[in-house]
Amino acid sequence: MPKHILIAVAWPYASGPRHLGHVAGFGVPADIFARYQRLKGAQVLMVSGTDEHGTPITIAADRDGISPKELADRYNRIIGDDLYRLGLSYDTFTRTTTQNHYQVVQTMFKTLYEKGYLLKQTTQGAFSAATGRTLPDRYIEGTCPICGYTEARGDQCDSCGNQLDPIDLLQPRSKIDGQPPVFKETEHFLFDLAAFAAELELWLTKQDHWRPNVRSFSLNLLKDLRPRAITRDLDWGVPIPLPEYADRDDKRIYVWFDAVIGYLSASIEWAKNRGTPEAWREWWQNPTAKHFYFMGKDNIVFHSIIWASMLMGYENGGQGEALLLPHNIVSSEFLTMEGRKFSSSRGVVIFVNDFLSRYDPDPLRFFLTIAGPENQDTDFTWAEFVRRNNDELVATWGNLVNRTLTNAYRNFGVVPQPGSLTASDVALLKTIEESFETIGSLLDNARFKMTLTELMKLASQVNQYLSEQEPWKVIKVDRERAATILYVALRCVDNLKIMLTPFLPFTSQQLHELLGYQGYIAGPLEFREYTEENGSTHRVLTGDYASWVGQWAASALPIGQQLLEPKPLFKKLDEKVVAEELARMEQEIAK
Secondary structure, eight states: OOOEEEEEEOOOBTTSOOBHHHIIIIIHHHHHHHHHHHHHTOEEEEEEEEBOOSHHHHHHHHHHTSOHHHHHHHHHHHHHHHHHHHTOOOSEEEETTSHHHHHHHHHHHHHHHHTTOEEEEEEEEEEOTTTOOBOOGGGEEEEOTTTOOTTEESSBOTTTOOBOOGGGSEEEEETTTSOOOEEEEEEEEEEOGGGGHHHHHHHHHTOTTSOHHHHHHHHHHGGGOOOEEOEESOSSSBOOOSGGGTTOOSOEEOHHHHHHHHHHHHHHHHHHHTTOTTTTHHHHSOTTOEEEEEEEGGGHHIIIIIIHHHHHHHHHHSTTOOOOOOSEEEEEOOEEETTEEOBTTTTBOOBHHHHHTTSOHHHHHHHHHHSSOSSSOEEEOHHHHHHIIIIIIIIIIIHHHHHHHHHHHHHTSBOOOOOOOOHHHHHHHHHHHHHHHHHHHHHHTTOHHHHHHHHHHHHHHHHHHHHHHOHHHHTTTOHHHHHHHHHHHHHHHHHHHHHHTTTOHHHHHHHHHHTTOOSOSSOOOEEEEEEOTTSOEEEEEEOOGGGOOOOSSOOOOOTTOBOOOOOOSSOOOOTHHHHHHHHHHHHHHHO
């Protein structure tokens, strides 16, 4: 029976459009894994949505002169459109302002509260000196009191990894206006993380299959676990579900607590939307299911420590309705741009929608995988993007497809009938077909960069076979042998198409059709509108993945199948693109 795989993708924040650094961390790797698992026959549930609460949303809304809801509506649509165009195959990409999400968050809050894991305490809250509004932890910077890093955030130091509170920082300042925050007493609920220290350590030490940086970073965080505030002085967020707060609009559950619960609420929403309201349990309460979380490294703590603790606490209070802990946390490092950290405010940024207005999605997915920040920080440069596109994607895989299909179409029009296979023919077919196992093993372990590198090597091997065999010359003297060579090459291309589908879904579908197949191996995604019980409507990114015809196995390309007239899958980019894009970036920085 197929495995149940939950793919939980970090929620993009709806305060602005997303840039390449964001989708390099959470988007493209998650979709590669989801598409691969679907090809294997797994029951995949890939969920996420826009994260729409918290002070950053209210600050951005004030800046634009609109309400937080209007701002969230705007960027939910923009981000959803970007992810659609990039081909991210969510089962449900929703949002955190739904009635369903509120209900699930409040249930989690009440369960943890009733079990004694939420503590009411008077704390020192950070407020803007100019507006009097709460300052979110990540909008406060200062010097880390532990390691001395001068750009530590109010919730965490990115240098030493320690959890912080804004009041811990030396020389704290607001990222909004540079002014020191005002600290004053306020009453909040704190999540007692320290209560889970022993259980977390026992669990984390068993995660030998995690990426080493994620596991070691998470274990190091156990040294300084302490209660962490989960409410804020806000009027924008999920209401606190306790009677004494029913009529209050000055406190809300804070965004970092409600956002991670979104993985569960989105799964429940998916089940409701398809008319099977209990189906989510097959992924969350089925001991054979596995959960994979995808994010950038700045989100590790929220998933390996905080979300894991919330799940542990819920299990202790859920009366037998335990929820599964993460099986793997697939965290990527940071992507920089031309040697500089991505910064929307400083113009050092490439927004996804801007990029896709000039370039196709598959070359971007290719670059972010083969040259992306899987295990270490990497740099996006336009020169390297153009080089990788032209020298690898176009010259290796694109060239193999074009020369194989062009010769087969012109000379036969169909998949030709082969003659006797030579030893070299058999050896090449065997190499390609046996690669499903080795390539699949790499993908199972989320080693996407190595996988794509190996696939390019296989494409080069088939290119070499064609160059040695020269079917365009052989056909002049031995039509049967030329047919055999092209049959072998077509079989190899067909198999490589399947293995490359998770990485290059758009061009793989085009190739699928050029080879004469019907149906979708990587079909279109779609948006659907849903209405909740309270009458509110929202848009969900999803797709009909059950109808896709691809399988993670060697193909049996039918002899005699009609081929379509070939068209290039990729565009070679002019070298002048580099200078044009660098000039565009400098103009943005200068604004």
